Amino acid sequence: MAYPVDPSNPARYFPHTPPLSSNRNNENVVLELAWPYAVTGIGASDQQVLINNYYSRPFQYGGNNVWDPAPIQAARLGLGDEAYAGMKAMIQRYQDYPNGRTTNTNGEFEYLGVHLNALNESLLQSHDDKIRVFPAVPGDATLNSKFTLLASGGFLVSSERESSEIKYVGIKSLYGNPATVVNPWGTQQVQVRRLADNALVTTSSSGAFTFNTVANGIYVVERVSKTLGAYTPQELSGSPNNTVKTVTFNGVPRSLGSAAPYTGPMPTFYSDPNFGGVGISLPPGSYGISQMQAAGIPNDAISSIQVPAGVTVVAYGDGAFDGPSWTFTSDNSNLANTGNDNTISSFKITVVESGVTFYPDRDFGGAGVTLGVGSYNIAQMQAAGIVNDSISSIRVPAGRTVTAYQDGAFDGSSWTFTADNSNLANTGNDNTISSFRVQ
DSSP states (O other): OOOOBOTTOTTSBOOOOTTTTOOOTTOOGGGGGTTTSOSSOTTOTTHHHHHHHHHTOSOOSOTTOTTOOHHHHHHHTTOHHHHHHHHHHHHHHHOOSTTSOOOOTTOHHHHHHHHHHHHHHHHEEOTTSOBEESTTOOSOTTOOEEEEEEETTTEEEEEEEETTEEEEEEEEESSOOOEEEEOTTTTSOEEEEETTTOOEEEEEOSSEEEEOOOTTOEEEEEESSSOGGGSOOOOOOOOOOOSOEEEEETTEEEEESSOOOOOSOOOEEEEETTTEEEEEEOOSEEEOHHHHHHTTOOTTOOOEEEOOTTEEEEEESSTTSOSSEEEESSOBSOGGGGTOTTOOOEEEEEEOOOOEEEESBGGGBSOOEEEOSEEEOHHHHHHTTOOTTOOOEEEOOTTOOEEEESSTTSOSSEEEESSOBSOGGGGTOTTOOOEEEEO
């Protein structure tokens, strides 16, 4: 049965049909056609339809869906820049430690799995029993990559890409099954050479070709016009990097193996009203009942809290971030007045991440709207409170990049901002922005 078309836009599939397929966890249900169900993707007749769904998906990166699979789905659709931007956005939002771990308890291992899967799908795809190398890498010509990964059908696949050029495809057949390869050079003439005796197995200029293998046989797929022998091998040398690894999370520097002290703003929790008794200040993080007690705060013993500007404390009545919850963004001198005195058993502390602020008037005037990392087409932009073609100045904090587009689906003329612009009229793009990406 054909998947239903969106009645408001025949170029897209219908996102989902409530109530039978209700949405949960901010999932973009329609994109599951690409992954995990693999009924469409690169080369499929409806690839562009699902790409349209991807760019208009209702749930962008963020919320509390730490395991958002959009980077994998972007890779399955051949959107290399989007897969890379998605992985980067999620790491920036959720990574707490240099080893990749997060303190977010909504899906720590799913979060790591998304990044591993998205990397794999960007470098190699074989879910339809066709071997595709580098099907969804970013467009950056300076990106050099090489890999050895397992493909469907029992093939160990190696390939190397440098300066946007794919040099070869190496295939070790583990079980002797026929191998189907999508020509990584389009329709250029290629040959398959058996490594054991350099015998030619087949030649082809087709977009995809199949050849027979033997168990444990090794084969090289190469261009006839530039074989693997045309490249000069180079032996790499170096020494292990045993220095301390660091990462900055929400403005908090952390090190692997040697914890760096936190020097940013911290809330202070007091045992008595009016900030009296024992006060304990804690850095950003998630504190279940055991972590809270280890920090020196007994269960159900908080009576007042000091919360500096830019810090948010979400407190819970139970010890595993459940039960009733209360949010504090400023000082509370007596929790009895708000009905939560001596009731807190766990809490999460966050520091507001630096966002980009868009203003309707020049010189940062009018009602500014601040947005974090993500892709905002015209619908998401308007839903956030920004009228189409109404941006006249932008504040861009250090480390952020905004790519703005004249049209609503990340197309048309584009402009990149890495610093404040107080008057877009001076750069020829005043009141012309209809979509943008924040990185």
